[in-house]
Amino acid sequence: MTSILFVCLGNICRSPLAEGVFRHALDQTGRANQITIDSAGTGAWHVGSLPDPRSMDVALRHNIDISGQRARQVRLEDFGNFDYIFAMDQDNLSDLQAHAPSRSRAALRLFLTDPDTDVPDPYYGGDKGFETIYQMLKGGSEKLLKELIASDPS
Numbered sequence: 001m002t003s004i005l006f007v008c009l010g011n012i013c014r015s016p017l018a019e020g021v022f023r024h025a026l027d028q029t030g031r032a033n034q035i036t037i038d039s040a041g042t043g044a045w046h047v048g049s050l051p052d053p054r055s056m057d058v059a060l061r062h063n064i065d066i067s068g069q070r071a072r073q074v075r076l077e078d079f080g081n082f083d084y085i086f087a088m089d090q091d092n093l094s095d096l097q098a099h100a101p102s103r104s105r106a107a108l109r110l111f112l113t114d115p116d117t118d119v120p121d122p123y124y125g126g127d128k129g130f131e132t133i134y135q136m137l138k139g140g141s142e143k144l145l146k147e148l149i150a151s152d153p154s
Contacts, residue, residue, distance in 0.1 A: 001034060002083050002148060002152075003036040003081065003084070004022070004035060004036070004082060004086065005038050005040060005074075005082040005084070005086070006018040006019050006022070006037070006039040006088070006111065007039065007085055007086065007087050007088065007096060008039075008087075008088040008089070008119075008121065009042055009091075009092060010041045010046045010071065010123075011073070012041070012050075012052045013051070013123050013133075014122070015040065015041065015088060016051040016055055016071070017055045017058070017066065017130075017134060017137055018039060018088065018111060018119075018137045018140075019037050019039040019066070020059050020065070020066035020069070021059070021064060021134065021137045021141045022037055022141040023037050024063075024064045025141045025145050029145065029149070031149075035148070036082075038082075039069065040071075040072050040078065041074065042073070042074055042096065044073040046071040047071055047072055048071060048072075049071045050067065050069070050070065050071075054127055055130060057127075057130070058130040062134065062138075074096065076099075078106070079100050079101055079105065079106050080101075080103075080104070080106070081105075081106075082106045084106060084107050084109060085106045085107070085108050085109070086109055086111035086144075087108065087109070087110055088110075088119040088121075089110070089118035089119060089120070089121070093108060093110055096108050111140055111144075112140060113136050113139040113143065119137065119140075120132075
C-alpha cells in the first residue's frame with residue numbers, strides 16, 4: 001500500500017486541503033483502499049486545530065469535507081512511515097530535508113502543478129487565494145494520481 005503525507009507550514013490551509021482534494025480524486029477512481037493519506041505541518045503553532053475556515057469553505061464548495069482533520073506537526077517517524085512526503089513549497093521542502101534522517105524511506109518532493117511554481121500560502125490573503133490553491137491542488141492531485149496508477153502493476 002502506498003502512503004503519502006502532504007506538508008505545509010502550519011497544517012491548516014494547504015496540506016489539509018491537499019489531503020482532502022487528493023482523497024476525493026482517489027475516491028473517484030475506486031482506489032481509496034490502496035493509498036494511505038495524511039497531512040502535517042513543519043511548525044507546531046496549530047497542533048490540534050481544525051483546518052482554516054477558508055480551506056474548509058472552499059473544500060465544501062467542491063463537495064469535499066475536511067472538517068474531520070486536525071493539524072499535527074511532522075514527526076521523525078513520518079520519514080519511515082510514508083513512501084512520499086510532498087511539500088507545498090520550497091521552504092517547507094528545505095525544512096523537511098534538514099530534519100530527515102539519513103535513512104529516510106520517504107521520497108521528499110515538491111507538490112507542484114508546474115515545475116517552477118510552489119503552492120502559495122493563502123493564509124494572509126483573501127478568499128480568492130483559497131480557490132486558487134484549490135485549483136492548483138486539484139490539478140496536481142490529478143497528475144499525481146495518474147503517475148501512481150501508471151507505476152502500479154496491478
